[in-house]
Amino acid sequence: PSGLIIHPGEMKNFPPEKVCVMISGTQGEPMSALSRAAVDNHKHAKIEKGDTVVLSSRIIPGNEKTIYRMIDHLFRREAHVIYEDGSSPPIHVSGHASQEELKLIINLVKPKYFIPIHGEYRQLKLHAEMAASMRGSVGNVLLIESGDILEFDELGARKTGRVNVGRVCIDSGSRTDVVEDLVIKDRRHLSEDGIVLPIIAINKLTGRVETSPEIVSRGFAAGEDGFMDGARQVVMQTLDASSAEEKADYGVIKEKIRADLKRYISKQTQRRPLIMPVILEI
Template sequence: MADTKLQIIPLGGLGEFGMNCLAVRWQNDILVIDAGLMFPESELLGVDIVVPDITYLVENKEHVRGIILTHGHEDHIGGLPWILSELNVPVYGTEFTLAYVEGKLDEHKMLDDTELIEIAPGAKFSLGPFTVEPIRVTHSLVDCVALAIETPVGVIVHTGDFKIDLSPPDGKAFDLHKFAEYGKRGVLALLQDSTNVDRPGYTPSEWSVKPRLDEVFSRTKKKLFFSCFSSSIYRIRIALDLAHFHGRKVAVVGRSMVESSEIAQDLGYLDLPPGLLIHPGQINDFAPENMMILISGTQGEPMSALSRAAVDNHKHAHILPGDTVVLSSRVIPGNEKSIYRVIDHLYRRDAHVIYDDGASGLIHVSGHASQEEQRLMINLLKPKFFIPVHGDYRHLKKHAELAQSIGVVDQALVIEDGDVLELDRESAQKKGKVTAGRICIDSGSTADVVEDIVIRDRRHLSEDGFVLPILTINKLSGKVERQPELVTRGFVAESGLLESARQVVASTLENSSAEEKADYGVIKEKIRVDLKRYIQKNTSRRPLIMPVILEI
């Protein structure tokens, strides 16, 4: 029966923000939409990034026809190096998206082995039984698309990340007409971005930040430091236009900001007047009132250019009393501490700091649709089935309720990572699960996958510390040469307890035979068990105990 049904299988992004990855399957053909990463929560100690578990795709690798990317944000392309190390399949994306992907794959020495295929809004292409048409949408990044996918049972539309902006700074407006056309023809299922389902009304256009920023430029008497997400090309463009208008030269500081602005210039998204940009080394050659520094690090990343400048540790960017720093971005949940720490440092430097505090005027707008735009899309497409994507469970649930309340959807279904949703022309239902979850990556190496047990051990060490009993044993006689030594880290104990613990170790050695002492595996385990029992009984703590034996 499943042979005549279309399967939609989310592998990431439904139940969390980030890590977006979704498989669409018809019989023996699978296409994958997006391959994102997620930045770790604080409880994932020492983990750098989190990517989706693609066991299902690896098990079916001969059926995977390709990965289609909706746009170039990290939560949609960041997992590619890890996914492509397991699956060698073509990657489809728009020109700007692939420019980001090339840099990422080049960094991982994978560019030469990966087939990158450029797609464009309105240009249909086929993958197995699927015919895909990219449709122009607007977001906080340029060159973003939704995907209309014709399948043997009907058309499904995946919006990607979107908001409805009919006058974006690059003049490439949201293609409402194309969505309306698909609505007239009939849409089987709509998978729609849920990020801002909590927000009533409409999300303002990118242009709406310009009046407030213009006012900031007018009032700033000294250097102006402007920071936003390096991928926010629209925002960068507005800042550069204002800098030119107000007679300021611009220096670009920070690796990600330099890379993004260079790509945007190469592809024609930034058209800069001659002489506007200067090298960061020339900042001091111009009067402070004639300088703007475009700087990366809006989320307070520890080694970012802005974080270093905030503590006066940057080669070129020096923030002096009276300078103005604009943070034109939202605070991503989880980053609050690091962002406010940077803001504190900026205030210590006597700088004027302007950030999104919800007060006077807009300096940042979201790239995601609010409720009225979500309703408009549902009304335009009139899908038979509605599936919310991208967000925590509460967002998905609320979005499904919103869709159902409009009255044009037959059924709204909330699915999560690993659920298998089967559709035909008449019905949609959940049918079982596949393996899904998170893979933790340490230090950016494809080999360094962090197992659950490692996270557990790190948590254990952070809570209870560890104790190293160090013993010196004569290899020939089996005799203990000197008193056992105890080294502790992250475990505080008064000297009396440590002395007693040392006696416990000595006692264990005394009560062990010469044969046991000669077998280091046995004696280590005996010491570990006895010491653990003693410490737990006397302190109710369970430090990690690792006996070390020095043989002489």
């Protein structure tokens, strides 16, 4: 009937009990309409005391923190929130077709080629097996994954190879600088365990260590007192046990220091920071 659907700007002209708002953002997306309304930051929708908010959705794994944060905001505004918490019958019905509905579509379309494309591999496999069982309605069933090359020509369709697919990371501030997997691995390593820099001053003429090694760390918790002194002692013992020839080969001595220090830190802290020995020639 006329007037059933109104413009968002007209909501203020109606009593609250006469208005039902269809609003997006049930997964707690930061800039979604519901998330903004939950913190009084929406142009038209405002959550007031006594309002009922129904989240007709399932909680997608990984979104729990943002969803519950949004629900907390709604409770702070004294709204009655109905969501999937197990205290009431489910109010959400999946938008995905059931198996019988999928069979109905296949019987109506009778495809020459059937290629399931949505879901995890186990779901693709079951979908393909279901289609293959309907011999009178389906021609060829092809099961492919992301990256598989599907080729069509006058002879039909077939898988012909594979290409690399997946996320491509671009450095901040750039549109073209692709970050390689090794760099991503190092950055993840640094973020989780930090970095340790043992600094050794070596006289380039005599090959002797001039001062006690310095240990610098960033993003790595040294732990109990005496840990850094123990680390310096490990470096000194490595240097003392090395020949003059090894000390002259900075690549060799750095690797020996790194290996011994890694063993010590792992034993003391069960952590694996990035260790980068630095040799200063004086």
